[in-house]
Amino acid sequence: MNRLLRKIKIFLEDHWILLAIILAAAILIMLSAIGMSKLESYARISALANMPLTILVMLISGAITAFIYVSVMFGYMGKMKQQKVDPRQVDVKFSDVIGIDQAVEEAREVTQLLIDRSRLNKMGGHFIKGILMVGPPGCGKTYLAKAIATETGVPFLSMSGSEFVEMFVGVGASRIRKMFTKARRLAYSHGGCIIFIDEIDAVGRVRAFSFGGGQETNNTLNQLLVELDGVAGRSNIVIIGATNAAEGHLDPALLRPGRFDRKIYFSLPDVDGREKIFRYYLSKVKADPNVDIGKLARQAVGKTPADIEYIVKESALIATRNKKEFIAHKELSDAMERIELGLKHRMKMTTKEKEMTAYHEAGHLMTTYFLHPYNDVFKASIIPRNNSLGVVHSQPREEFHSQNLNHVFAQIKVSLGGYVAEKVQFGITTTGVSSDFKVAMAYAHRMVWQFGMGISGRIGDYTTIPPEQLSESVKERLNEETNQILQKCLTDVTTLLKKEKILLDRFAKELIEREELEYDEIEKIFTEYGKKPFFLENS
Ligand code: ZN
Numbered sequence: 262m263n264r265l266l267r268k269i270k271i272f273l274e275d276h277w278i279l280l281a282i283i284l285a286a287a288i289l290i291m292l293s294a295i296g297m298s299k300l301e302s303y304a305r306i307s308a309l310a311n312m313p314l315t316i317l318v319m320l321i322s323g324a325i326t327a328f329i330y331v332s333v334m335f336g337y338m339g340k341m342k343q344q345k346v347d348p349r350q351v352d353v354k355f356s357d358v359i360g361i362d363q364a365v366e367e368a369r370e371v372t373q374l375l376i377d378r379s380r381l382n383k384m385g386g387h388f389i390k391g392i393l394m395v396g397p398p399g400c401g402k403t404y405l406a407k408a409i410a411t412e413t414g415v416p417f418l419s420m421s422g423s424e425f426v427e428m429f430v431g432v433g434a435s436r437i438r439k440m441f442t443k444a445r446r447l448a449y450s451h452g453g454c455i456i457f458i459d460e461i462d463a464v465g466r467v468r469a470f471s472f473g474g475g476q477e478t479n480n481t482l483n484q485l486l487v488e489l490d491g492v493a494g495r496s497n498i499v500i501i502g503a504t505n506a507a508e509g510h511l512d513p514a515l516l517r518p519g520r521f522d523r524k525i526y527f528s529l530p531d532v533d534g535r536e537k538i539f540r541y542y543l544s545k546v547k548a549d550p551n552v553d554i555g556k557l558a559r560q561a562v563g564k565t566p567a568d569i570e571y572i573v574k575e576s577a578l579i580a581t582r583n584k585k586e587f588i589a590h591k592e593l594s595d596a597m598e599r600i601e602l603g604l605k606h607r608m609k610m611t612t613k614e615k616e617m618t619a620y621h622e623a624g625h626l627m628t629t630y631f632l633h634p635y636n637d638v639f640k641a642s643i644i645p646r647n648n649s650l651g652v653v654h655s656q657p658r659e660e661f662h663s664q665n666l667n668h669v670f671a672q673i674k675v676s677l678g679g680y681v682a683e684k685v686q687f688g689i690t691t692t693g694v695s696s697d698f699k700v701a702m703a704y705a706h707r708m709v710w711q712f713g714m715g716i717s718g719r720i721g722d723y724t725t726i727p728p729e730q731l732s733e734s735v736k737e738r739l740n741e742e743t744n745q746i747l748q749k750c751l752t753d754v755t756t757l758l759k760k761e762k763i764l765l766d767r768f769a770k771e772l773i774e775r776e777e778l779e780y781d782e783i784e785k786i787f788t789e790y791g792k793k794p795f796f797l798e799n800s
Pocket of ligand 1: 621625679680693694697
């Protein structure tokens, strides 16, 4: 009953102009009718004859006024894509948010606190006013915010931080004000409201005292701070901000207690998370039940939930185009490759060039298999794409957040594999090695200059010292060490490929014939020769 009264009150507040106009019109019509009845018949007829014209003129002028009003109001404000979303319409459950279990766990806790708010109120506890979601894009921040709204059952206002950043001074601040006014009313009538500001870093950047556009951002941010402080515990408004940037990029004032003091961190899903996400999206399409989801998840290292959704959708498109009944591993692998490696483009290669490329890629493939402690080869291809004639696609078996000496050494050796294969087979090499050399050189350089992984045992990060302060002899010695690392790797790879020449020839031949080799096909050939990957050989 109470809520109904509040809704009526809000309705009256919102529509009083309309109600006043209707009342005034009714009074005028009544007066006119009374007046008419008192007139002589001639005058009455003349008044009636004038009436249609009068009405027409009024309608036209009314339409013009309305048009000007609307175009001024909405031309200016129309860009504001503020959305009010009813909790029943959002309808995202926590069980729908998958692969980011830790963030969901924290969101559950927050939701529980929001629901128990009245209890907390009685106990005099501390309210949650602002929640900051921090993490890379595509990890489901918006989705989780919607889930919080659904689970707490209050309306949800959603805006993007960039909408507050305008050229005109004061517009951003006034939009903030409007949004909070709306939220307060919604909270008043619905018992609560959640405001979601995506890309809050667009507003909440560390305040810069510059002459350019900085001032406007400052005004907007100040307004946001004022509103945040104005949200009293009782009004039951919660602001959720989301940012891709690290917290350090946000103005410290935003992070102070009582503002965005509650944080939910998002990270890329791990292998289990990715498996769950694949399972979820694959359950929504027609997929071959034999698809090895575990393998897919391992293959998709570093992919966000949004990426995985995209991969599954893309694979459905590929399957349709190939007139397949079901989505199989092949389509999923092609879709993943498309975002990873770019589109294939058919280009005429001479037989000689194709042979060269085949040996080059076979070299990468074999060095990865035999010398890399952590990576699996998923695919080798000599179909040109982007700037390369061929590619070997390998992925770490597990996520690593740092690399040890063996790892870095392996990366260099794998990079040199293409060059060595060309050299071993043809005696001469191509310019196709330049990007590989770039990778190898960068690793070797950093090993010596930054990571203390050089052969001499010298440690320290020499890049922190300005180059002009380093003596020539130190630079010379460091560069010499870099070269030693490259030479050592070159020797190791040459020994390997010479020893396994028969296998190298075989892979080159298969690539020339089939152009692409998938994980299973590669694995089969190695097994045929009784070979095992590095990590099995050395474990
Ligand atoms: Zn290469």
